[in-house]
Amino acid sequence: MATLNPPIRSASSRPPSLTASARLRRLARSYTLRVFAQAVVTVWAVITFTFFLIRLMPGNPVDVYIDFLMNQQNITYEEARARAASQFKFDPDANIFVQYGEYMGRLIQLDLGESITSTGTRVIEQIARFLPWTVFSVGLGLFISFILGVTIGTIMAYLRNSWLDNLFSLLASILGAVPNYIWGLLILIVFGVQLQWFQVGALRGTYNSSLTPGFNLTFLLSVLTHAALPVLVYVLGSIGRWMLNMRNSTIGTLGEDYVSVARARGLPPSRILLAYVGRNAALPMFTLLAIDIGFIIGGSVIIEELFVYKGIGSFLFWSISQRDYTSMQGVFLVITISVVFSNVLADLLYSQLDPRVRVGGGEK
Amino acid sequence: MRRGLFIFLLLTLALALAVGAVGAQEPTRFAGGWPYQLPPDGHFNSYASGVINLGIYWDLMEPPLGVYMWAQGAYEGMLAERFGFEGDEAYTVTLKSGVSWSDGSPVTARDIVTTFYTGYLIGWAVWNDISSVEAVDDRTARFVFKAPSQAAERRILTEQIRPASVYGAFAERAKPLVEAGARAGSADFDALLSELTTFRPEAFVSAGPYVLLPENITDAKVVLVKNEGGLNADIVAFDEVHLWNGETEVVTPLVLNGELWYGTYGFPPATEAQFIQAGIDIIRGPSYSGPALYFNHAIEPLNNVKLRQALAYAINREQNGFVSLGESGIANECMCGMSDNLASVWLSDEVMDSLNYYDYDRAMAESLMIEAGFSRSAAGKWTDAGGNVLAFELIFPAEFLDWAAAAENVTAQLNDFGLEISARGVQFQQQQQDVYDNNFQLAIRNWGVGSPFPGQAYLQAYDRYNGQGELAGEGVGGGMRFPQSVEYSGGTIENLRQLALDSSSGLDIDAQRARVAMLALSYNELLPAIPLWERYGNNPLNRAKLNAPPNGDPVYINAGVDHFMPYLIMTGGITPAV
Amino acid sequence: MVSQAAPTHERIIQTAPPRLMEGLLRPLRVFWRALRQNPVGLVGFSGLLCYALLITVGPLLVPFDNIVRLDQIAAPPGSRQVLLTRAEDAARYTTLESLAGRTVGYVRETGGEAFLRDYLRANPDAFQTEDTRWRSGRGVPDAMQALADGEIDALVVFSESVKRFIPHDPATPFTNLVVSNPALGAPHLLGTDTQGRDIFSHIVNGGSALIYTALLAGFFSSLIAVTLGSLAALIGGVVDNVLTSIANFVLTIPGFPLLVVLASLITLNNMVLLAALIGALSWPVLMRAVRSQVLSLRERDYVEAAVALNLGLPHIILREILPNMMSFVAINFIFAVTSAMYQQVGLIFLGMAPINDYTWGVMLYFGRTRGTLFSADSALMVLAPVLAIAFFQVSMVLFARAVEEMFDPRLRTAK
Secondary structure, eight states: OOOOOOSSGGGGGGOOOOOOHHHHHHHHHIIIHHHHHHHHHHHHHHHHHHHHHHSSSSHHHHHHHHHHHHHHHHOOOOHOOOOHHOOOSTTSSSHHHHHHHHHHHHHTTTTOOOOOOTTTTTHHHHHHHHHHHHHHHHHHHHHHHHHHHHHHHHHHHHHTTSHHHHHHHHHHHHHHHSSSHHHHHHIIIIIISHHHHHHHGGGOOSTTHHHHHHSSSHHHHHHHHHHHHHHHHHHHHHHHHHHHHHHHHHHHHHHHHHHHHHTTTTTOOHHHIIIIIIHHHHHHHHHHHHHHHHHHHTTOOOHHHHHHHHHSSHHHHHHHHHHHHHHHHHHHHHHHHHHHHHHHHHHHHHHHHHHHHHHHHHHH | OOOHHHHHHHHHHHHHHHHHHHHHHHOOEEEEOOOOOOOOBSSSOOTTTTTTOOGGGGGSSSSSSSETTTTTTTEEESSEEEEEEETTTTTEEEEEEEOOOOOHHHHHHHHHHHHHHHHHHHHHHGGGEEEEEESSSSSEEEEEEEBEEEEEEEEHHHHHHHHHHHHHHHHHHHHHHHTTTTTTTHHHHHHHHHHHHOOSSOOOEEEOOOOOOOOEOOOOOOEEEOTTTTTTTOOOSSSEEEEEEOOOHHHHHHHHSSSOOOOOOOOOHHHHHHHTTOOOEEEEEOOOOEEEEEEOTSSSSGHHHHHHHHHHHOOOHHHHHHHHHHHGGOOOOSSSSSSSHHHHHSSSHHHHSOOOOOOOOHHHHHHHHHHHHEEEESSSSSSSSTTTTTTEEEEETTTTTHHHHHHHHHHHHHHHHTTTTEEEOOOOHHHHHHHTTTTTTTEEEEEEOOSSOHHHHHIIIIIIITGGGGGGSOOOOTOOOOSSSEEETEESSSSSSHHHHHHHHHHHHHHHHHHHHHHHHHHHOOOOOEEEEEBBBBBEEEETTTTTTOOOOOOOOOGGGOOOHHHHHHHTOOOEOO | OTTTTHHHHHHHHHHOHHHHHHHHHHHHHHHHHHHOHHHHHHHHHHHHHHHHHHTHHHHHHOOOOOOGGGGGOOTTTTTTTTEEEGHHHHHHHOOGGTTTEEEEEEEEEHHHHHHHHHHHHHSSSSSSEEEETTTTTTTTHHHHHOOOOOSSEEEEEEHHHHHOOOOSOTSSSSTTTEHHHHOOOOOOOOOOOOTBBHHHHHHHHHHHHHHHHHHHHHHHHHHHHHHHHHHHHHHHHHHHHHHHHHHHHHHHHHHHHHHHHHHOOOOOOOOOHHHHHHHHHHHHHHHHHHHHHHHHTSSSSHHHHHHHTTTOHHHHHHIIIIGGGGGHHHHHHHHHHHHHHHHHHHHHHSSOOOEEEEEEEHHHHHHHHHGGSSTTTTTTHHHHHHHHHHHHHHHHHHHHHHHHHHHHHHHHHOO
């Protein structure tokens, strides 16, 4: 369905013949529902694949525990094996398809099962304990870095080839090219150890443990100070990509005919910036953002370990190293759902922001 | 009357001031570290996996009956006051009096009985040595032997004692199972075991000088507070023990900025150099273990003893150790499968003299290679009779940083000697499985283990890496496939593994020494693996914060479960520096 | 080339008859002229040129240093071998030549030994040598003692060892030893690594394999992303659903377990396979972004026209779609290249990439696991490869900017 209208139309300029609810209904039938069904299938495929994948990894919970006992208690292999065998309900020789069937059966009842290595601990409890901190810190980092990066990127595009643009380009490429664990280590070593600007140990953990969690200023402040370093590292590690992407995207948009036309029509620059340039240039950013939002749940293993900010990333690292299949599977499930559905939401949002996409995608 | 009142007021004031002064004083503390797992995974049931693991510091809360003092070669009582063999029938232990658990109940022989009967459920090997344990009186427990040995004594004395008030019910139900000889698989046994592993005590009950309270566990560190009635509570010099969470890289900044005062981590040499620059002392105690170059004896030239001997001469172990772990990587000298520190204790001078020390000698290596039938190609590479270059792949655990460095260096040295080795880091669990599965050519794995019995060290080579490892996985097994029955210049050994097991059984020390000598001499000659160096600790000790015995004190050779640091804390050997 | 030279050059070529020559040179000339007008692009271009020189010519000039020197582990930049003598001989023995007929000491397995070996190879029998065993770090003070006791006349030793064992403290026994020649060997420009080897030589030699693989991996991942993203958006329907689902699937499967399992099944000693693996795992993010962009572009008049004229998918993708999102693809290609470099480091950890080929990635792996970042002296073992990678990315970003402006006429007018 071709359209020769200007590429961006605000919502109000749509054909008035369709009421809001009718439009929704049409979407539900033709697009939304299909997209969601597709997402559910993807989630199923990923967790099935993951289920078998993690069991193919070398070692199993029993092996890991045998190693641990031998190394820490210096007992013989045979005793370590006997002790490890007593600990877990897990049987390494059980039929893997039967295990899969049981797992899916429980999953349909929304039961994530028990941890293997800490018998009796529910996986859901583990996730509930660690996930909020990751969502908070990584989410905050992503939010700051996206807003800052997109803003600076737009400024860079407007001041193209000025010294400011060159400086920011240089900065952004360097920031983006140094992995975030190097930033983390450098911050700890330079500001924590050499300059002693902060007490390394006092900033560890998610909040000051002498405080009782609650909605009061002291507690919230303590939460913010403890998250400050990880968030700073997340911002440093990702802002360069937003800046450069937004700069390029905006420059591309600035060259479009409709922007020239808008200029020629004498529209105020601020209106051109917001309604014409900014909106169009930010579109590809949203696809990238949606993927990143999905991965918030996964957290960052290295950064959470380095700052002892105990979130889901460091928990996942622990359960992988212990080969705790059920815990791993639980975390991966949450990650999968969040990535797949944030992408679905992005698609839907995208089609709202850019009518061209919806029209095409819905009808073909 | 009035004067009386005045004095009373004065006294009250003085008391208030004194209390105020005491209250205002910072509690003295010990700041160490250990990587532990947080609740809900971490819990207080020390019979179940997932217990909040504080490693060597666990002794501070569940002390053992005794600690083996490696320098003296004798046990020192911890919870136990007296202990000893009753002929070869039984072993008796008498507890110190006046020690109580943090819940207020006294420590009695019933706690010992509880500890061992409950341990039966989770497969403690001590039950291969004893048939029963009973409380003779309030403070005395008697272990009846099935097979007496020094190893059995060690298993009895070094086990951490648990409270009957928490686990007593399990022990009482386990006792009939022990008497009936019930094993895993029987319904009663499995039911009780499953109850035990899912058991989650609300609080932790400690008999040591410190106790871990649930509210003192945070993400960043745990704080152990004084348990006033506990063992040696009046002797220990710290009010609190702080243990920071995290692995080596994570705790390094804390050591450098003076927040962590003592740590048992494997710090890389560059980090260690930075500690020394910051004025932090390094404690180097032996670990009785280290990396060795293992061979796959199922592969043609690697099963040639001359080749292995040649390689032993061709590797500069001193360089390898120093590059890998700095001054804590001490070249292994006796090349006899155990630590030099053990060899000097267990081997007679005569045996020590007849060992080959394989001092770095390229000329000797050269002639042995030629003797073994290899020759150098025009390019200087060693080739076999068929003209094939001796090319092998060496796998090492990628995450073990000192072993990775050892592998990198040994590869460079052997390539310089004229072999063609390519080194590959492998995820550590996979690498171990590869060795268990005989799926390797050359590999870096450990020799030795932190036990005072040499037999345990040989079990690494002859049991763990030679066949038994297969039980853990589903692979083909076989390990390095070194023959268990060997001939060497001193005679024939029917079964190396059995000899290693036998070397610590029974109570006849001389017979044990003779077996150890056979093991040492045959290992030295046949070289199932080439030990590279012994890993000494490089534990930073901040003497600005802690007063501890000077470097070189014999206490620092205590290793394994007899680690010196909990011993020093509990016996008041380490104090706050003022 | 001086800027004034260009017009003459142009004239010569214009008068030259062969058309082929001109066909080849003209784009180059246009390119060069555009680059000259764009100083930032010029910087980026020179940067890339430097890297090209570094990885091709560099190894010929600076050979890989593989000599283990036990006394100079993780030493700071600028450290080198020095000549140590007794104070009374300081004026006499200042060079190796001045020591003819005397005895010079060194410690085994140190830089001093390596240096003297090279010197004696060129000047045999210049003087006698006397070695000391290393003995776990006691070798250097032992040799100094021998010098103080008069057993040798001079000692070739590492500058940091001198600082460590001769503090300016009258209580030490070595007060009568002085450095008579502070610059015997060449200095280590970037310091030494944890085996006492020269970091600079590793930087020079360690770039090519990493850069080739990363470029290839970036190319693979961009190629897959652009192709699949365009196809999904242009064809739509079932194809779109399937491709999007595959992208979501690859995006979501947990990377670490996947790589661990793959590592246990395959070994990658081949650059192309390594690049293919990295490319195969990292395309989905860009693919989704490309798909969204193409969905937007699809409804443009010129694309509509191309579809109506039935010009075929390859034409539409290459001629109509790609030029319009070139800058977006380019910047993401650059990020893909950089992240491919770091992914190789991750693969080294998993044993999928060999360590024998001592690339910047292997340096980073050993530098980090050996804790060099904690000490200012040795931090360059980690920072040098990271900076090398970072400046490579900077050069690419700046260069890409110049290229975009050349090929996108809109950018030159719209401002």
